[in-house]
Amino acid sequence: xxxxxxxxxxxxxxxxxxxxxxxxxxxxxxxxxxxxxxxxxxxxxxxxxxxxxxxxxxxxxxxxxxxxxxxxxxxxxxxxxxxxxxxxxxxxxxxxxxxxxxxxxxxxxxxxxxxxxxxxxxxxxxxxxxxxxxxxxxxxxxxxxxxxxxxxxxxxxxxxxxxxxxxxxxxxxxxxxxxxxxxxxxxxxxxxxxxxxxxxxxxxxxxxxxxxxxxxxxxxxxxxxxxxxxxxxxxxxxxxxxxxxxxxxxxxxxxxxxxxxxxxxxxxxxxxxxxxxxxxxxxxxxxxxxxxxxxxxxxxxxxxxxxxxxxxxxxxxxxxxxxxxxxxxxxxxxxxxxxxxxxxxxxxxxxxxxxxxxxxxxxxxxxxx
Amino acid sequence: xxxxxxxxxxxxxxxxxxxxxxxxxxxxxxxxxxxxxxxxxxxxxxxxxxxxxxxxxxxxxxxxxxxxxxxxxxxxxxxxxxxxxxxxxxxxxxxxxxxxxxxxxxxxxxxxxxxxxxxxxxxxxxxxxxxxxxxxxxxxxxxxxxxxxxxxxxxxxxxxxxxxxxxxxxxxxxxxxxxxxxxxxxxxxxxxxxxxxxxxxxxxxxxxxxxxxxxxxxxxxxxxxxxxxxxxxxxxxxxxxxxxxxxxxxxxxxxxxxxxxxxxxxxxxxxxxxxxxxxxxxxxxxxxxxxxxxxxxxxxxxxxxxxxxxxxxxxxxxxxxxxxxxxxxxxxxxxxxxxxxxxxxxxxxxxxxxxxxxxxxxxxxxxxx
Ligand SMILES: CC(C)[C@H](C(=O)O)[C@@H](O)C(=O)O
Ligand SMILES: CC(C)[C@H](C(=O)O)[C@@H](O)C(=O)O
Numbered sequence: 001x002x003x004x005x006x007x008x009x010x011x012x013x014x015x016x017x018x019x020x021x022x023x024x025x026x027x028x029x030x031x032x033x034x035x036x037x038x039x040x041x042x043x044x045x046x047x048x049x050x051x052x053x054x055x056x057x058x059x060x061x062x063x064x065x066x067x068x069x070x071x072x073x074x075x076x077x078x079x080x081x082x083x084x085x086x087x088x089x090x091x092x093x094x095x096x097x098x099x100x101x102x103x104x105x106x107x108x109x110x111x112x113x114x115x116x117x118x119x120x121x122x123x124x125x126x127x128x129x130x131x132x133x134x135x136x137x138x139x140x141x142x143x144x145x146x147x148x149x150x151x152x153x154x155x156x157x158x159x160x161x162x163x164x165x166x167x168x169x170x171x172x173x174x175x176x177x178x179x180x181x182x183x184x185x186x187x188x189x190x191x192x193x194x195x196x197x198x199x200x201x202x203x204x205x206x207x208x209x210x211x212x213x214x215x216x217x218x219x220x221x222x223x224x225x226x227x228x229x230x231x232x233x234x235x236x237x238x239x240x241x242x243x244x245x246x247x248x249x250x251x252x253x254x255x256x257x258x259x260x261x262x263x264x265x266x267x268x269x270x271x272x273x274x275x276x277x278x279x280x281x282x283x284x285x286x287x288x289x290x291x292x293x294x295x296x297x298x299x300x301x302x303x304x305x306x307x308x309x310x311x312x313x314x315x316x317x318x319x320x321x322x323x324x325x326x327x328x329x330x331x332x333x334x335x336x337x338x339x340x341x342x343x344x345x346x347x348x349x350x351x352x353x354x355x356x357x358x359x360x361x362x363x364x365x366x367x368x369x
Numbered sequence: 370x371x372x373x374x375x376x377x378x379x380x381x382x383x384x385x386x387x388x389x390x391x392x393x394x395x396x397x398x399x400x401x402x403x404x405x406x407x408x409x410x411x412x413x414x415x416x417x418x419x420x421x422x423x424x425x426x427x428x429x430x431x432x433x434x435x436x437x438x439x440x441x442x443x444x445x446x447x448x449x450x451x452x453x454x455x456x457x458x459x460x461x462x463x464x465x466x467x468x469x470x471x472x473x474x475x476x477x478x479x480x481x482x483x484x485x486x487x488x489x490x491x492x493x494x495x496x497x498x499x500x501x502x503x504x505x506x507x508x509x510x511x512x513x514x515x516x517x518x519x520x521x522x523x524x525x526x527x528x529x530x531x532x533x534x535x536x537x538x539x540x541x542x543x544x545x546x547x548x549x550x551x552x553x554x555x556x557x558x559x560x561x562x563x564x565x566x567x568x569x570x571x572x573x574x575x576x577x578x579x580x581x582x583x584x585x586x587x588x589x590x591x592x593x594x595x596x597x598x599x600x601x602x603x604x605x606x607x608x609x610x611x612x613x614x615x616x617x618x619x620x621x622x623x624x625x626x627x628x629x630x631x632x633x634x635x636x637x638x639x640x641x642x643x644x645x646x647x648x649x650x651x652x653x654x655x656x657x658x659x660x661x662x663x664x665x666x667x668x669x670x671x672x673x674x675x676x677x678x679x680x681x682x683x684x685x686x687x688x689x690x691x692x693x694x695x696x697x698x699x700x701x702x703x704x705x706x707x708x709x710x711x712x713x714x715x716x717x718x719x720x721x722x723x724x725x726x727x728x729x730x731x732x733x734x735x736x737x738x
Binding site for chain 1: 445454457463490494510516517518521525527528529530531532533534535536538540541544545566568569570571573574575579582598599600602603607608620621623624628630631636
């Protein structure tokens with residue numbers, strides 16, 4: 001069918017505010033571009049915990065399984081820091097990633113020209129930066145067993161406990177996310193750099209061998225290089241434009257993508273897509289969310305920048321619904337509004353600009369469509 | 370006794386070149402400051418593999434156990450990339466760390482004023498930067514069992530293998546390195562920021578609880594904060610001067626310390642110390658090494674900067690031999706030579722300066738003593 005079903009999970013902190021602006025875009029596309037969205041909203045994270053005592057109910061999980069795409073705002077906040085591990089807001093997010101099997105997390109790090117001076121890096125190092133981090137999202141040390149904290153009172157262990165997590169990757173898990181990275185690189189500048197610690201971890205050796213295997217057998221025309229993750233991080237800080245697509249595991253991807261985001265100076269602008277296998281209707285399982293967090297310190301004040309969340313929806317148009325033209329138009333609208341000097345609080349710099357609230361930014365973008 | 374015994378392991382790549390300059394400093398202190406050093410040299414890494422088929426022989430390991438301090442240059446190079454995991458150059462280094470039980474790795478990241486423009490970050494973000502990373506060095510995913518690559522042919526694992534590593538920390542391992550960090554913070558600006566991923570890893574929860582325990586019971590006057598490692602890395606790139614001492618585990622420390630080093634723009638200048646428990650003579654087990662690697666691309670050309678290795682020896686004077694005054698004098702000599710514009714190739718920038726070779730830089734520093 002040509003109906004697009006969406007589950008919106010605004011979550012905590014600034015999540016609901018920025019998601020409200022995405023809803024304006026969805027409504028506009030429905031009214032003016034004849035797209036038919038079936039939208040449901042529900043709770044995740046601390047908001048779900050407050051209502052139901054868990055960060056994601058089974059009923060919400062079932063809804064997520066049934067839709068074409070999930071849009072997520074952000075989860076977490078200091079209020080929930082005291083909760084048990086098993087019911088922390090993050091567990092809701094991790095359950096969605098795992099049970100939807102969203103193995104490929106796409107995090108573009110782009111430096112918007114109008115904002116290059118916001119970076120802590122020199123303009124000449126980051127201007128024009130456009131890299132894509134592909135992070136494995138459903139395995140590795142985030143999900144490996146055994147895990148936990150246990151008593152361990154061998155004679156010389158002061159404190160008497162031990163904490164364990166397991167980094168575990170199968171060859172199949174590595175190959176499928178590697179394929180995603182190579183496919184994406186083909187549509188970009190044709191280069192993949194894979195990062196692990198094969199010099200100290202056997203799981204890193206397997207990662208290196210399997211990505212090389214996929215390259216040699218299926219994508220010989222894409223350039224593949226390998227770097228140790230510590231060196232990769234150094235290179236990212238020193239000369240980020242040497243990269244096109246960076247492929248890495250769940251934990252290294254968590255750190256490397258945050259570093260890349262920070263380089264751009266545009267954290268409030270960066271979207272992400274988490275993709276899984278195709279469903280019966282041919283669309284991939286998918287969840288879209290901004291890279292920024294719940295920013296509890298500015299929540300409810302109209303200060304949040306909705307652009308990351310809006311650009312995440314643009315990724316949904318492109319990857320879930322094949323609406324590439326609408327995605328392009330939405331991205332162009334964002335660029336136009338920025339070029340006009342329209343700025344939320346996080347983007348107000350020495351160059352002046354027109355200060356606007358979260359809602360005004362959303363209105364301007366819709367007007368520019 | 371007042372004799373100081375040293376095992377020098379120059380290693381691979383530029384290791385031998387930079388270590389030759391440290392030997393000049395050692396000789397000068399012996400001749401002019403009446404210090405009595407007993408120096409032995411031996412092989413590690415690829416150099417040891419070439420001679421003996423292993424990256425560290427049992428005989429060399431025994432020598433390392435017997436001396437006051439080990440000075441290490443660097444290990445590794447493309448020539449050894451094809452070797453089996455068990456005999457790679459890195460295994461020699463990891464064996465030294467593990468068997469000497471050097472649990473506290475101190476990595477100062479300092480931005481030298483004369484070099485602030487070498488950073489890819491803006492001068493105003495990094496000028497005056499002086500942080501100390503304390504990395505746990507003998508446990509975690511680097512050494513945890515089980516580990517390895519195995520066959521795993523459950524039906525849907527394409528490729529049929531699985532790679533496993535184990536992140537494992539005991540409360541005792543966390544407490545002892547936390548104590549090192551708090552002790553060091555007391556002599557600095559009195560702040561420790563501990564980094565882990567307690568939101569997704571139980572070993573991170575244990576890390577957080579045990580560092581807090583050591584703080585509350587033994588160092589209530591030092592400020593302790595906790596950050597998730599991904600956020601910590603973002604903060605490090607955005608506003609590094611907010612930190613004093615950063616305490617973290619083996620794997621996060623590997624990445625965070627390289628990022629911190631890169632911020633300073635002075636990778637060729639940064640030393641490190643790895644310290645263990647006190648020996649019978651009261652001195653701590655210790656190994657000192659530059660943060661930079663073996664840089665095979667410039668090896669043997671007289672281009673390497675010996676300062677990181679010389680400053681590592683200054684740390685040896687301070688932490689192993691209680692020769693704080695000599696350490697201060699050596700550090701001051703380095704600063705004086707830099708202030709005079711004397712520059713190895715890596716330090717030649719737009720501001721000109723006097724280009725010198727590795728050996729000339731060593732001579733100048735000795736002359737400045
Ligand atoms: C909130 C947290 C569980 C999450 C992660 O660690 O993956 C976040 O940091 C991210 O990068 O999406
Ligand atoms: C060479 C390698 C084994 C080592 C590590 O990963 O610890 C290095 O990167 C370091 O930081 O000292």
